[in-house]
Amino acid sequence: xxIEATGTAGRVAGAPAKTRERKQLRLRLAGVKPYLYLLPALxxxxxxxxxxxxxxxxxxxxxxxxxxxxxxQFVGLDNFRNLLxxxxxxxxxxxxxxxTVGIMPxxxxxxxxxxxxxxxxxxxxxTLYRALIFLPMIMAPVAVSSIWRWILxxxxxxxxxxxxxxxxxxxxxxxxxxxxxxxxxxxFITGWKLVGFATLIFSAALTGIxxxxxxxxxxxxxxxxxxxxxxLLPLLSPTILFMxxxxxxxxxxxxxxxxxxxxxxxxxxxxxxxxxxxxxxxFQTFNIGASSAAAVVFFLGFGLIAxxxxxxxxxxxxxxx
Amino acid sequence: xxxxxxxxGAAAATAAKHAALIALSxxxxxxxxxxxxxxxxxEVDVYTSHLLPLxxxxxxxxxxxxxxxxxxxxxxxxxxxxxxTAAQLLTSILAAYAFSRWTFRGSGLIYGLIAxxxxxxxxxxxxxxxxxxxxxxxxxxxxxxxxxxxxxAFAVLQLYNAFRSYPYTLIExxxxxxxxxxxxxxxxxxxxxxxxxxxxxILLFITSWNDYFxxxxxxxxxENSTIQKGLQLFISxxxxxxxxxMAATTIASLPVLLLYLLLQRQIIDSFLxxxxx
Numbered sequence: 001x002x003i004e005a006t007g008t009a010g011r012v013a014g015a016p017a018k019t020r021e022r023k024q025l026r027l028r029l030a031g032v033k034p035y036l037y038l039l040p041a042l043x044x045x046x047x048x049x050x051x052x053x054x055x056x057x058x059x060x061x062x063x064x065x066x067x068x069x070x071x072x073q074f075v076g077l078d079n080f081r082n083l084l085x086x087x088x089x090x091x092x093x094x095x096x097x098x099x100t101v102g103i104m105p106x107x108x109x110x111x112x113x114x115x116x117x118x119x120x121x122x123x124x125x126x127t128l129y130r131a132l133i134f135l136p137m138i139m140a141p142v143a144v145s146s147i148w149r150w151i152l153x154x155x156x157x158x159x160x161x162x163x164x165x166x167x168x169x170x171x172x173x174x175x176x177x178x179x180x181x182x183x184x185x186x187x188f189i190t191g192w193k194l195v196g197f198a199t200l201i202f203s204a205a206l207t208g209i210x211x212x213x214x215x216x217x218x219x220x221x222x223x224x225x226x227x228x229x230x231x232l233l234p235l236l237s238p239t240i241l242f243m244x245x246x247x248x249x250x251x252x253x254x255x256x257x258x259x260x261x262x263x264x265x266x267x268x269x270x271x272x273x274x275x276x277x278x279x280x281x282x283f284q285t286f287n288i289g290a291s292s293a294a295a296v297v298f299f300l301g302f303g304l305i306a307x308x309x310x311x312x313x314x315x316x317x318x319x320x321x
Numbered sequence: 322x323x324x325x326x327x328x329x330g331a332a333a334a335t336a337a338k339h340a341a342l343i344a345l346s347x348x349x350x351x352x353x354x355x356x357x358x359x360x361x362x363x364e365v366d367v368y369t370s371h372l373l374p375l376x377x378x379x380x381x382x383x384x385x386x387x388x389x390x391x392x393x394x395x396x397x398x399x400x401x402x403x404x405x406t407a408a409q410l411l412t413s414i415l416a417a418y419a420f421s422r423w424t425f426r427g428s429g430l431i432y433g434l435i436a437x438x439x440x441x442x443x444x445x446x447x448x449x450x451x452x453x454x455x456x457x458x459x460x461x462x463x464x465x466x467x468x469x470x471x472x473x474a475f476a477v478l479q480l481y482n483a484f485r486s487y488p489y490t491l492i493e494x495x496x497x498x499x500x501x502x503x504x505x506x507x508x509x510x511x512x513x514x515x516x517x518x519x520x521x522x523i524l525l526f527i528t529s530w531n532d533y534f535x536x537x538x539x540x541x542x543x544e545n546s547t548i549q550k551g552l553q554l555f556i557s558x559x560x561x562x563x564x565x566x567m568a569a570t571t572i573a574s575l576p577v578l579l580l581y582l583l584l585q586r587q588i589i590d591s592f593l594x595x596x597x598x
Contacts, residue, residue: 033502037419038431041412044472049438052449059448066448068455114345118338125339131585132346135353137592138577140531142549146556146570147352150359150563158355158370196349197592204593253442257533261553275444282448283538295445303440 053299059292066286079293086290091269092277096252098183099190099273103251106191107198107243115202116232133196141193141257148189149262152176176262179270186263186271190255198243205239206232238313245309249302252276274298356574360567367564381564385572388565389551390544395572398547401466402529408467409525410518413476418506421484422492432481438474443534454539461545466536470529475595476521483517484510520591523584527577548573 060079064072083089121129136144152159152175160172175185209232217227233240252273259265265272265280272280274294281291359367363378385391419425420432450469459465487510495509511518533549540546543554552573555566581588 031425034419034423034425034428037415041416041435041472041477042431044412045435045438045474048450048469048472049441049446050434052446052453053441055449055452056445066452068452114341118342121338121342125342127586129342129346130589133342133349134585134589134592135349135581138527138531138581138588139353139574140533140549140552140577142531142533142552142556143570143574144352146552146566147356149556150567151352151355153563156368156561156563161370192348192352196345199345200589200593249440253444256444260537261556275442278444278447288448291448295448299441299445302442306440 056292056295056299059288060296062289062292064288066282066288075289079289080297082290083293083297086281086294088269088272088277088280089294092272092274095183095271096273099187099255100248100251102184102187103191103194103247103254104244106195107247108240110195111198111202111243112233112236112240114199115206116228119203119206130200134200135196136193137197139193141254142261144189144193145258145261148185148192148258149176152185177267179267182263182267182270186255186258189258189262190251194254201243202236202239205236209235237316241309241313241316245306248305248309353574353578356567356570359564360571362564364564381568382572384562384565385555385569388562389555389569391548391551391569391572393544394546394548394551397463397545398530398549399576401463401547402526404467405470405529406522406525408471409473409476410522412472413480413521414506414511414518416477417480417484418510420481421487422502422505435474435477447534447538451538460539461541463545465539466547469535470532473525473528476525479521479591479594480514480518483514483521487514516587520587523580523588524591524595527580527588530577 059072061074061076062072063075063079064070118129151157154160154172154174154177159175160169163169163173173181175181213231213235214227217231222230252275255273256275256279259271259273259276260279263271265276275298278291278295278298281287281294358372358374360381361374361377361379362369363376363380366375369375416435420428454460454465454469457465459468491509492505495505500509531549533547533553536547536550537553540550543551552569555569
């Protein structure tokens with residue numbers, strides 16, 4: 001330490017003016033340094049997320065068919081005015097609601113039930129169960145589609161074979177081509193991938209809860225249901241709100257892959273949703289204006305929901321401290 | 322008497338817990354099991370619902386290998402996933418270092434801008450990005466797959482959390498020893514932050530390997546695309562080659578499944594921290 005200090009002092013004495021200059025330069029450099037380290041990340045996010053986002057807003061005011069050679073025609077707010085009259089918009093909105101609500105048993109109800117009822121399970125058994133129920137989460141959506149297409153196949157799939165043995169079915173269920181079933185099949189697959197992950201999220205939240213609250217309630221003769229209702233659920237409320245927000249924001253994004261691989265939105269639009277609609281407008285009917293206008297509306301709508309939820313989380317949550 | 326009733330009740334409760342978890346585990350694992358079993362059955366047995374394969378063959382794997390340009394697509398997937406992961410780690414390490422090391426004007430705003438990208442769905446920005454890739458002439462090119470995904474906001478936020486917990490006194494000590502800022506990052510901090518960086522890296526690799534929308538959009542020829550797109554084509558062109566399809570699905574899932582076999586604890590932890598996107 002001392003040696004170091006004298007060494008520096010000696011150098012300062014040797015060339016005072018030069019060092020001062022260099023010091024100033026270094027100070028100025030130090031000011032931009034954090035920005036330099038951030039630059040690569042900001043450049044890429046700017047170019048591949050924020051710039052296209054602005055361009056989508058811009059494209060929503062034009063009529064265009066994606067061909068580089070054909071002109072973009074400015075149409076003002078016409079695309080927005082026509083949104084509700086677009087083919088399939090009504091059914092896409094309705095289906096989005098079905099997906100969002102349909103995913104909740106898998107992202108909230110079953111996970112909360114299982115997490116609460118299996119809290120404090122043995123550590124070794126717990127590790128094994130964790131590893132198994134989490135497995136679907138790491139699988140690629142395309143691979144998941146492929147597997148379920150085989151299992152749920154009307155004539156050759158094992159699901160129909162088992163159902164046939166259990167129930168008096170007159171004909172096999174066409175899970176992906178029957179209008180009444182298709183959207184529920186897609187919802188189930190989306191939920192199947194998610195349910196283990198959500199269970200572990202709630203288990204982790206439960207582990208974080210101070211067990212003294214439960215002990216205190218037991219002392220006061222509270223029964224199991226009262227403990228769940230008055231202590232566990234309120235303490236879990238931040239996680240519950242968070243997973244509800246995730247379900248609303250991502251149900252349609254997550255089901256997108258299964259729709260695209262398994263049903264292409266059919267039969268008769270029974271499985272399309274708002275994001276799939278953007279895809280069909282953009283890359284099948286090449287109505288870029290409509291796709292962009294719808295994208296703007298959905299983006300702002302989902303953004304608003306997110307803001308409201310984050311506010312709610314702040315206001316309503318019971319914090320454990 | 323009373324005590325034995327209590328223990329019997331407790332035993333029943335424990336049994337019920339295990340029953341619920343076993344049911345959930347079976348639901349999660351059976352489809353994957355069925356994928357592997359089907360892929361190993363000879364054609365005559367594929368339509369039988371025997372839970373165990375009576376005879377085992379690798380013929381389906383040979384068929385799948387020939388049905389799509391498998392080695393080429395696996396290679397592409399590996400190249401894309403590895404370079405994407407490396408680029409994302411590099412950019413997020415630099416950004417996380419900036420946030421954790423200095424307080425500077427606009428840091429809150431910049432952090433917010435990075436975090437907010439989480440709210441922008443792929444489908445909202447896909448058309449302008451598709452146009453950009455076309456203008457660069459990167460359609461059907463691996464660059465078109467890699468370059469738009471060189472930053473992950475998730476990785477920045479995760480690594481910032483890890484970097485923040487690094488004791489500041491150690492950074493100060495290194496600085497007094499004459500280390501440069503660059504040297505402090507790579508020689509002082511990183512060797513001690515290998516674990517969180519590795520677990521973020523694994524998650525990035527899995528996400529990239531599994532990605533499918535972007536390859537679907539910007540590649541047309543199978544030779545230039547990833548295995549996910551190949552699998553999707555195989556699914557939609559399916560005659561009745563269920564055995565081969567399940568073999569292809571198994572091959573496409575194998576790298577991720579092997580990673581999971583080795584590192585499930587780290588993978589689960591980083592997914593739980595990372596949320597859904």
